[in-house]
Amino acid sequence: xxxxxxxxxxxxxxxxxxxxxxxxxxxxxxxxxxxxxxxxxxxxxxxxxxxxxxxxxxxxxxxxxxxxxxxxxxxxxxxxxxxxxxxxxxxxxxxxxxxxxxxxxxxxxxxxxxxxxxxxxxxxxxxxxxxxxxxxxxxxxxxxxxxxxxxxxxxxxxxxxxxxxxxxxxxxxxxxxxxxxxxxxxxxxxxxxxxxxxxxxxxxxxxxxxxxxxxxxxxxxxxxxxxxxxxxxxxxxxxxxxxxxxxxxxxxxxxxxxxxxxxxxxxxxxxxxxxxxxxxxxxxxxxxx
Amino acid sequence: xxxxxxxxxxxxxxxxxxxxxxxxxxxxxxxxxxxxxxxxxxxxxxxxxxxxxxxxxxxxxxxxxxxxxxxxxxxxxxxxxxxxxxxxxxxxxxxxxxxxxxxxxxxxxxxxxxxxxxxxxxxxxxxxxxxxxxxxxxxxxxxxxxxxxxxxxxxxxxxxxxxxxxxxxxxxxxxxxxxxxxxxxxxxxxxxxxxxxxxxxxxxxxxxxxxxxxxxxxxxxxxxxxxxxxxxxxxxxxxxxxxxxxxxxxxxxxxxxxxxxxxxxxxxxxxxxxxxxxxxxxxxxxxxxxxxxxxxxxxxxxxxxxxxxxxxxxxxxxxxxxxxxxxxxxxxxxxxxxxxxxxxxxxxxxxxxxx
Ligand SMILES: Nc1ncnc2c1ncn2[C@@H]1O[C@H](COP(=O)(O)OP(=O)(O)O)[C@@H](O)[C@H]1O
Ligand SMILES: [Mg+2]
Numbered sequence: 001x002x003x004x005x006x007x008x009x010x011x012x013x014x015x016x017x018x019x020x021x022x023x024x025x026x027x028x029x030x031x032x033x034x035x036x037x038x039x040x041x042x043x044x045x046x047x048x049x050x051x052x053x054x055x056x057x058x059x060x061x062x063x064x065x066x067x068x069x070x071x072x073x074x075x076x077x078x079x080x081x082x083x084x085x086x087x088x089x090x091x092x093x094x095x096x097x098x099x100x101x102x103x104x105x106x107x108x109x110x111x112x113x114x115x116x117x118x119x120x121x122x123x124x125x126x127x128x129x130x131x132x133x134x135x136x137x138x139x140x141x142x143x144x145x146x147x148x149x150x151x152x153x154x155x156x157x158x159x160x161x162x163x164x165x166x167x168x169x170x171x172x173x174x175x176x177x178x179x180x181x182x183x184x185x186x187x188x189x190x191x192x193x194x195x196x197x198x199x200x201x202x203x204x205x206x207x208x209x210x211x212x213x214x215x216x217x218x219x220x221x222x223x224x225x226x227x228x229x230x231x232x233x234x235x236x237x238x239x240x241x242x243x244x245x246x247x248x249x250x251x252x253x254x255x256x257x258x259x260x261x262x263x264x265x266x267x268x269x270x271x272x273x274x275x276x277x278x279x280x281x282x283x284x285x286x287x288x289x
Numbered sequence: 290x291x292x293x294x295x296x297x298x299x300x301x302x303x304x305x306x307x308x309x310x311x312x313x314x315x316x317x318x319x320x321x322x323x324x325x326x327x328x329x330x331x332x333x334x335x336x337x338x339x340x341x342x343x344x345x346x347x348x349x350x351x352x353x354x355x356x357x358x359x360x361x362x363x364x365x366x367x368x369x370x371x372x373x374x375x376x377x378x379x380x381x382x383x384x385x386x387x388x389x390x391x392x393x394x395x396x397x398x399x400x401x402x403x404x405x406x407x408x409x410x411x412x413x414x415x416x417x418x419x420x421x422x423x424x425x426x427x428x429x430x431x432x433x434x435x436x437x438x439x440x441x442x443x444x445x446x447x448x449x450x451x452x453x454x455x456x457x458x459x460x461x462x463x464x465x466x467x468x469x470x471x472x473x474x475x476x477x478x479x480x481x482x483x484x485x486x487x488x489x490x491x492x493x494x495x496x497x498x499x500x501x502x503x504x505x506x507x508x509x510x511x512x513x514x515x516x517x518x519x520x521x522x523x524x525x526x527x528x529x530x531x532x533x534x535x536x537x538x539x540x541x542x543x544x545x546x547x548x549x550x551x552x553x554x555x556x557x558x559x560x561x562x563x564x565x566x567x568x569x570x571x572x573x574x575x576x577x578x579x580x581x582x583x584x585x586x587x588x589x590x591x592x593x594x595x596x597x598x599x600x601x602x603x604x605x606x607x608x609x610x611x612x613x614x615x616x617x618x619x620x621x622x623x624x625x626x627x628x629x630x631x632x633x634x635x636x637x638x639x640x641x642x643x644x
Contacts, residue, residue: 009311184374188388188435189362200385202378 044068046257053253069258077241077259078233086237087266089151090219093158098212100159101166102107102204106196108167109174110182120171126164134161135228149232157225162218166211173207174200201251217267238263291352291365291442291475300333302500307333308499310347315477315492320469323479324524325487325496331479334496335445338477339368352442360550367436368445371452373428375420375435382407382416385434406437409468422585426457433465437472444469446478448543450485462488476639487511489601495519507629515604517640520568520633526597529574531567531605532637535560542567549603551582568633571597574609574625581624589617600625 008025009017037059045053046069047062056063073079107113108120131138138157139148147153177200185195201208223239230236233244242263245256293315300308308330315321323331337348340361347518348355356364367388375384385406386399410430420428427588429449436444449465450458469476479487486493487507495502495510495518503515507523514520514528521527533544539561542551553567563606575581584600584607589595589612591619598609600623609625617623634643 058429097424178372178374180370180372181372183385184368184370184435185376186341186361187339187366187368188439189391190387194391199376209295227597 001183014232023061040256045253046261048254050252050254054247066254069254070262073245073259076255077245079238079241079262081234082238082241083262084235085151085235086220089154089158089237090216092151093155093162093219094215095164097159097215098166098208101211102201102208103196104163105167105170105174106192106200108171109177109240110195111192123164123167126161127168131161132224135224138225140230148208148228150233150237154226154229154237157229158219158222161225162215166215169207169211170204173204177203205277209277213271213274216270220267221263235240293321293333293443293475293477294350295338295347296485297335297421298334298344298349300330300337300342301345301616303317306499308337311496311499311501312347313494313501313504315475318473318475320476320478320489321492321494322467322486323361323477323494323496324481324483324488325502327481329496330499331496331589332447335368335439335447335477335479338443339366339445340364340597361622364443365441366445367439368439368447369429369432369449371448373420373432373452375428375431377420380419381423381431381434384431385438388439392398402438403434406434409437409471410434424455426461429453429461433468433546437468440474440637442475444474444476444628446476448480449478450480451482458485469591481515484525486551487523493523495522512547513642514568515642517568517635520635524570526571526608526610528568528570528633529601529605529607530635531607532564533567533603533605534564535562535634537562543603545603545605547603549582550593551602551627552580553627553629553632555632557634557643560634564637566635566637568635569607570609570631571610573628573631574607574611575628576611576613576615576623577626578624581626583622584625586617586619586621589619595639597603598623 009021009023011018041058044059044062047065047067048056048069049064049066052063052066061227104123107122108116113119142153142157145153147156180196181199185199190198221239222237223243226237226240227243230240233240242256242259245259293313295311295313295315297310297312298308299306299310304382311330311334315522323334325331333342337344338351338356340356340359340447345359348357349578350356350366351366364421376387378389382403385403389399390400398442398471404413407416410433412427412430412434415427420431423431429452432449443542450461453461460623462485478485478489489511490507492504493507493510494504502522503510503519505513508524511521514523517530521530531544533542534548535542535556536550539556539558540554542553542556542565543549544551544567565581582602584602586598586600586604588599589596590599596611596613596615596617598611600607600609600615607625635641636643
């Protein structure tokens with residue numbers, strides 16, 4: 001603790017406390033508290049009996065651990081089906097989308113192509129349209145394709161809305177990869193596909209990991225599009241099932257919060273797995289020649 | 290191994306022509322250096338040979354076969370880049386074996402060839418390291434190893450030493466030359482450094498503004514530069530050029546505005562009675578107390594081994610490199626003489642050499 005304080009508030013190599021660093025730390029801690037508060041509330045509530053929820057403060061730890069909320073929530077929310085729906089959609093969409101983005105970004109960054117600028121602009125345009133605006137036309141489109149209530153019907157719009165941002169980020173990165181690196185590989189006999197797979201993908205692993213985390217979380221949590229395109233509750237994903245909890249069990253906060261924890265947990269696990277990788281990648285200087 | 294022939298090669302980027310009808314013949318097994326100031330098109334020419342740039346006109350052939358329409362990988366050449374361009378996520382051994390892996394060579398074969406190349410370059414202890422764990426000189430060697438492993442017909446180097454410090458540069462210069470002699474592979478080497486060109490090349494191609502100024506063996510260029518550009522580019526410090534007129538008897542040169550008479554008994558016949566540019570290398574000027582012409586000393590620079598003088602000779606500024614140590618002060622006069630057989634005469638209009 002003493003060593004932490006002796007370095008945290010001082011510029012490197014100085015023994016005077018820098019007030020700006022103190023302000024930074026206070027801001028950091030305040031922000032962390034704001035973010036952590038609802039999580040604590042949710043976890044605590046998910047472990048309380050209904051009586052305890054009413055009888056104790058929101059941030060009071062559960063007087064006794066009541067785990068029955070979890071199996072209850074699982075059953076009432078029909079999680080067996082919905083969890084599977086979410087898993088299938090996410091596990092297919094995230095890797096496929098990321099690969100498509102990476103390939104498109106490589107093509108835009110490295111292949112000589114007439115009208116490339118226009119294509120890139122078109123893709124960037126995709127990042128600027130709020131998807132809420134597109135919900136009604138999207139419904140009509142998916143309906144006309146006969147894909148309402150199907151996984152494919154959700155998968156295709158997810159890809160369409162996920163790809164532009166990823167292409168934007170990856171294109172920015174690929175563009176900065178030294179040309180000599182591609183050219184050396186070209187001289188070594190590599191095709192574009194080999195250069196993409198053996199050179200570009202490995203050196204962009206940290207960025208791919210970051211995009212994967214972001215995309216996993218946003219796909220896993222996606223609500224509005226799923227709500228519009230999945231009318232049949234058998235096809236629902238996890239976020240939609242939470243909506244039902246609020247309607248049916250309005251006063252039963254225990255099961256609701258258990259359902260929330262169950263929904264969020266996979267995203268947290270994925271984040272923990274890949275963030276290590278992504279931080280490690282950035283600090284190992286993988287990109288430097 | 291193969292010879293390389295470049296016939297009227299042209300390169301245009303949009304409206305600007307970067308190479309104008311460049312023709313060079315390179316013999317099998319020779320070490321050819323493309324040299325010239327920055328932006329003269331050396332890299333572009335090298336990249337056209339490599340297949341990294343298209344050929345706008347003319348023909349390039351390797352081993353007697355035109356490569357104009359061949360992809361880089363089908364030309365059987367290897368290139369060492371200025372930035373080394375090592376694959377950052379591969380070890381030294383993987384970097385070196387990558388090309389073999391891509392043609393489907395078996396693992397033991399790759400390992401043997403990589404080890405062989407590593408041995409030649411002294412890279413054996415580094416084979417499992419990553420590029421970021423290597424010094425500049427070591428990276429340079431790995432880049433060369435990557436080229437050697439393939440046993441190509443031609444090696445291409447684009448300013449491979451320019452990122453190294455001066456001492457290492459001199460050492461690598463000798464190593465690359467020795468390696469080339471040992472392997473006997475035709476090598477094309479780009480540099481802007483005339484010392485590198487002089488010390489390494491069998492044949493130098495001097496370029497300027499996308500044109501070839503002169504092609505020849507290093508000492509030929511030094512002894513008989515075709516024009517004032519080559520004359521001043523090759524050799525350090527640069528050749529002195531003195532404007533003046535050759536006397537009608539062809540034995541005296543009147544230098545500069547002051548028409549200072551300098552006895553040069555061997556002026557070429559075309560120069561007699563004409564205005565010319567006299568070219569004299571700094572190292573070909575000597576102090577001659579009997580026959581020397583007086584020159585006023587402007588700057589004295591002792592380097593230890595030599596003494597560099599900047600003098601005024603009939604109003605023209607002239608640099609001299611004297612082998613002996615002499616104590617001179619600025620403002621003094623010193624009697625200087627030129628060896629007539631080492632003087633060069635150029636036409637002041639065309640800048641071409643007068644034979
Ligand atoms: N891709 C390109 N597009 C337009 N001009 C180029 C390109 N590559 C090189 N040039 C121009 O060609 C000329 C020669 O370049 P380069 O061959 O790199 O010279 P250097 O002799 O220094 O290696 C330069 O004027 C440069 O600006
Ligand atoms: Mg260059």
